[in-house]
Amino acid sequence: MSDDSIRDRLKRQLARRTKPSAESALERDPTARRSVFDSLGRHARLASDEAVVPVTASAASTNSDDAAGETQPIDARVTRANYAPLARSLGDVIPLPVRELSSEPPRELELDAQGVSARIRQFAREHCHGSKSLASVFDVPRTVLAERARDERLNQVDLTRAVFFDTETTGLAGGAGTYVFLVGLMRFTGESFELWQGFLPHPAEEKNLLEEVAARIADASVLVSFFGKSFDRHRLEDKMRLHGVTPPFATTIHLDLYHPLRRAHRGRFENCKLKTLERELVGVVRPDDLPGSFAPAAWFDFLGGRPHRLEGVFQHNADDVLSLAALLCHLTED
């Protein structure tokens, strides 16, 4: 069969079977906003360690063929029937402010000796994010922290070596084909707070980036994240194992702020998303934020040589990491 006829045949036959492909989210509907955390809240199971709800075998054809397949327990599937695949779930629809489109690679990317691309920014100790200065982290009473976070080891933790981290990925479902393309890690260098944003300019560079991330995390006294225990950690671990990089998480204390914050403030606000908590608890407002749900599309656009909004993703990631520090301070207040 000639090349063209294969293509024609595929076109015809696959059009009957497949769902629409993943176009750039912005091309689909520029005014639509899908909050990543909306979906995370509802589909916590999806983003959790178990990540995937497997498609099950169905009872086969009408009358005769029973032997071909058994299924998940009924109740699990009743639950599954109630949730729509992520791609089809839409949160609030909020008009998107005009955002900068770029055709250039992200700015200020440095290439280190190992070939890892990263943007590095320094923040002074007194730098304020919302109502908190970054240095307030050092004043956090550790016994209260240990109690609220339900982890005794935090009693002795050295907060000057804490690492605040957040990632941007190309999907929520995990699995081998999901890339972690931006990893924001912030730590105190002794003089200032350094935010290192490791970037994946192409899937081929994945192993280098993961090795660097593993090393930086292994160095930390405690990892601070939001929902990281259920999501970010597993995405990173998966990809590390795929490339034969030893994951550092087993030996590192991990403080996931989502859980203690939710316990403390359940029912007080409309939800427990990071955006909501940072606004209500520490007064962080991000007027021009690019929602996290647009991150995958930005990276795909960049790779595809199309105009992209990666700058917004970098900014969003940086704001997320800074909010972690602010919320950590708030956690131990009354």
Next chain:
Amino acid sequence: MGQKKAQNELQRKAPERGGERSARSRETVTDLVDLLRGEPRWAARFDHWHTLPPRAAVTAPFPTSIDERIVALYRARGIVEPYAHQARFIEAALERKDVLVATPTASGKTLCYTVPVLQSLLETNGAARALFLFPTKALSQDQSAGLTQIVEQLGQEWHAFTYDGDTPPSVRRTLRDRGHLVLTNPWMLHAGILPNHAKWSELFRDLRYIVIDEVHTLSGVFGSSVANVLRRLVRIARHYGSDPRFLLCSATIKDGAEHARRLIGRDVVVIDEDGSPSGARTFGVYNPPMLNPVAGLRANALEEARELARAVCGPSHQTIFFCKRRVHVEVLTRYLKEGAAGLGLKPAEIRGYRGGYLPLLRREIENGLRAGEVKVVVSTNALELGIDIGALDVAVLVGYPGSQASFWQRAGRVGRRSKPSLVVQIATSDPVDQYLARHPENLFGASKEKLGLDPNNLVILSEQMKCAAFELPFRADARTGDLVDASFGGIENAPHVLDYLAEESRLLHKRDSTWWWMADAYPAADVTLGGVDPDNVLILDVETKKAIAEIDRAGSIQAVHEGAIYQVEGEIWKVERFDYENRRAYVRAVESDYFTEAEVDVAVRVLRLEERARRSRLEAPVAHPFTQASLDETALPIAADPAGEDLSVWRGEVHVTTLATMYKKVRFYTRESVGAEDIHLPPEELDTEAFVLTLSEATAFDLGLVGGDRGASWRGVGTILRRVAPIYLRCQPSDLGLSAHVRSPHFRRPTLILYDAVQGGVGLAEILFGCWRDLCTAALDVVAHCPCVSGCPGCVGPVEEVGPLGKRTARQVLEHCAHGPTPRECELAADEEQALST
């Protein structure tokens, strides 16, 4: 309750029953066979008997390199030497070959693969891993218990787990990290394990063996998809550095080596000589008596089964009935339970069994069978596969199961070691059954069936490569453009598929001869394996809101429409409401003296034609052309051009719309119709492949196919072709849909369309395009030998449907199609297509 206690109770009760039970309690299978062959009433109904003499075991010692601890373990279980086929299998496995054992059920295939796996664990001190694939969850759970037991007996800290939808989350993590033996099924592998392979890196790194059971079930679209899932598995294993071998088990099939080769892409060692012993086996082909020779009506096979039960069921042995449809299972179970006393049994000793029952219920029945407490079980093909229910004594197949492989699987359910067993095949009035009753060599002789498997089917390949690309990037040689890949390299269309996925679907990103996954989608969740919609409908009790069963969507419009009677183990439920949108049917328990049967209307639209073969009237004149003398019509539709076309066959794509229109209420036992109601449900839409047969108008005229009554006989031709299809295609008649028009809207002439009843098609149309002439010959054989006068359900359909001259006309048509030169392939002329599509 222990068996002993139950027996004591039974003996005490016997006198109250008038001695029926005690009278039957000393029957043996030999007695039954003597009865059926000797007593005139029964003997008259059997068309054919076939016996297989008892067979002694052939054993051979364990290969010398097998660890002494394994040998000791089996000796303690009473196995000093394995059967010859088991020993040969183990030897080949130890030589690091891929092996297939193709022997009947209960020949000890489990031991074949367990020993090499245990050996690898002992040799590597627990580092090695093995993956087991079973076609159903029930099977994998069944085997898991056995494997765990053996492993514990070896006294090691090794673990066998099932990984499927039932596995609780806490167990899943342990399993991934420390499961030495992972038992799962193709769906779980496809959507759960492979896309998350990083989580399973321990398993893949040390994977030694991939065991696949019941590989003969891996055929058709399902098998082709699984073949690709295995390709993905192998390339992932290679990524983590392992090189596992395949250990395959199958029922007896023709061409095992070829089938395995297509499934796993490698040559295998085939072991098919069964060394296990068996008692004398007796097979009877039972043909229900002819009630109405003129109409060709035979007694109903299900009613015959009920009669036969009086002879072959009893408290001293176990009997299994296999039915083709779930409705029949329910009806027969109900009949037997009601007549239990006459069989010397208690109603609780008679059980029904089928898919759609909840797992707990099925486990209960299986345990009852193993323990000998359940004396009679009525089942669909759900019990055809290897779930351990022990060996039973008598099997009755109500209707031919559709394939020789299925026949032997079911027959394999009976026969305890060195005890005689009996298998009765009841023929229905279905043409295939009757054909086999006349030609039993097709049942007992060498297998004729092909197991269709096409892993490189373009659509399946693309779907699966999509999933594969999500798992690991694809690389090509920079110079030649050929794929460099452990599994997909060397497949001609593979690079094209990847380019398509990159450029058209925009799911992949290609750079420097590598294709990367580039979407936020999770492909495996959208790709099904069986070509079957996983959109099941739950059936819920309206009172308790709990689910009592489930059914696939396509079947739901016929089985759980509002007002339908739905049965579970003889219990009757009526559907009060069917929430089609949300896939829920709400039922209420009722008393009912009738059950329901739905009718459907089917509309087929031709989308595109791809291949054609035709022959001209010059080559194939009609013998004894019909004359106009007895017709009222005055003009021929067209001038009879002697060089014009005679007939054409085509292959192409169609769109099918199925609408359930109404249902009939049928009284139990008497089968009289007690009413009918409408069904209001949306139509099912289907895009698929089809085989088309058209006659030119001139030929049609010569054959007497000219509208009015005679047109109905054209449909009869379609009906008989569809019903004999299973002889050549490995399918059921229900896998093919039929549309017959004497004046087709598309072709404007008599047209028969036989389409693949599965979304997207499974390749049946293509096989039909190749063997349709053989099909016509077989159909002709059935029609010619059918004793009915003018048509009956056993050949072209009842005379009410095909008209008084229907059978004769259909026979002429079939003769004309089956004889004469073979139509030649030709181009689909553009102008022809143009004309056709207006």
